[in-house]
Amino acid sequence: MTGAAPRLVDIAESAGVSVATASRALSGREGVSAAVAERVKQIAESLGYIANVHARSLAGGTTSSVGLVIHEVADPYFSEIASGVMRVAGRQGLSVQMCHSGRDPQIELRQLRTLIANRVGVIVVAGSGYLDQEAERSIHRELTRFTQAGGRVVAIGRHQHATDAVLPANTDGGHAVTRHLLELGHRRIAVIAGSLGLTTVADRLTGVHRALSAAGLGEQDVPVVEAPFTREGGKAATLELLERYPDRTAVLALNDDMAIGALSVLRSRSLRVPDDMSVTGFDDVPVAADLSPSLTTVRLPMQQMGEKALELALRPPAKRPRRVVMPATLVERGSSGPPRSS
Template identity: 60%
Template sequence: MRREGRPAPGRVAPRLVDVAEEAGVSLATASRSLSRSVGVSEAVAAHVRAVAEQLGYVANVHARTLAGGRTSVAGLIVYEIGDPYFAEIASGVVRVAGENGWSVQIAHTEREPSAEAEQIRLMRAHRVGAIVLAGSGYVDPVMEHEAGRELAEFEEAGGRVVAVGRHHMRCDAVLPDNEAAGETIAQHLLDLGHRRLAVAAGPAHLTTIADRLQGIRAAVARYGLPPDAVPVAHAPFTREGGRDATRELLDAHPGTTAVLALNDAMATGVLSLLRERGVSVPHGVSVTGFDDIQVAQDLAPALTTVRLPMSEIGAAALDLALRPPSARPRRRATGHELVVRDSTAPPAPRD
């Protein structure tokens, strides 16, 4: 007995024209239904897909590409695939792709704006059906102008684009809750009694950093403290960057009682340098992170941080990309959650 939905041995595999004829639709409608393109009602598309499954039809993606059509492949562009932040976003993109019969092509740019534009051009050449651009935008919009132009041309040609964490691009976007989350993590330390805060921040030209700092300064101002009095050291968004930033902060401000790292990777560097200097955490200096990557709970001490739903962010981005375009760019915000662990405590009494 053969499995339902598979052609019997010896039979010629069904073609797209067979699906169209059996479903009672045109060849173009059958093609759009199976590729989940716009211009077909969901009821008709579902009917065509059901007929295709019954006949055992398998789309010839290669032939479709040669004919000039788009594939059911989503391009995901991230800064660094080895960074847990982007790895978790990628997991959400891959999950939604699998649920919808798509696959994912991943590229990374190492935070180089020119590399973003080049990767977008490569993905356009491979005729991907959608592009998700994940990673912070730039404070100076000129830095992402070339990538923005490539994406606009891709959309004009029928592709779908969604950006994660980009303010300046005119496309659908998922915007992490960076400013509000920065305010929440600073508020936690202020509520514990800390007043001598310092920030180990990532590169100053990223909007993610500007937003997180804006939230921290809003919380500080609410306590009647001068926001600009909180020292900030900028360094790469890495463990070594966290070490370098903390060294700079403690050397210039030895009375610091709490260091806010603006991502969890930097926070591991903060903890490393404090341990090297014999400073107890949290009783000597409290430490916070940002994002809540999986390793945060396994650090010693376990890291107090603010959780952004990275996997859900990736899922939401591709979900938007698979929807028909709207007249105006859509913006989808995410929530955040304070996760209090062992790396924060009230400051030690001063002598």
């Protein structure tokens, strides 16, 4: 087959069935055995036909569903984004189908295909991209097929794809929170971070390293402990940090979930925050201000990011991808202070 979009006849030929049988299999009508129907659907998916089979409903505006793909359903960062998406969807009379990928690109790819098969008209992909280029290419191909069929896509927090995007100022935020710790007098800082294969982690670390460089410190002076981008990951990373780097005076967590995990471990070790150890986060989830001590962090307008993403998706497509950068603001609270005296 050439590079042209696959047709129903191509699916039928590949499956060794008639066009009528292929059509019944893809539409779920009776008269086709389960085995044949499954084979036809697999071939259609592998050839990228799923997006095309819904082109008429997408282009005609008959769908009333939005697909939302998030990384972690338990992470307040994503629940805030989802709240913003749902607020706009509610005003527009749209329903939202939400999927959780667990930061696994293969699961994300399957979810995208499921959403397309369910005939959503809009897909909002929220969360970090992946440094794995092959994984990103597979996701990009699926999203491209969907948009070519009339669907609309907006990404939140990833900049690799040629789609409209809402981009938090992650690098600026990483720079601001690191500079804050440096200005307090900290030089023995450690970073706890999610997977280094995530572009969000890479962007935030870029800001951290820029601030360190401006203060005359090298990357080697500030260890990075990698763990899952979750509260439990924050606990595990902090335990490792205390064992391997006992001289540190500040923990810079690259999201609030990890920072909350760090606070829990420090409390269990009877280490006072910020007297014995300063802790900072990133995102400013709603609970951050209510912790004891309250969390110094970088505020991202998460609900507004969700709102802006769906608003972009509901506009007519532009000739070039639109980029909306959302500001990152340092919020100083009780969890950071000058380092303990030697």
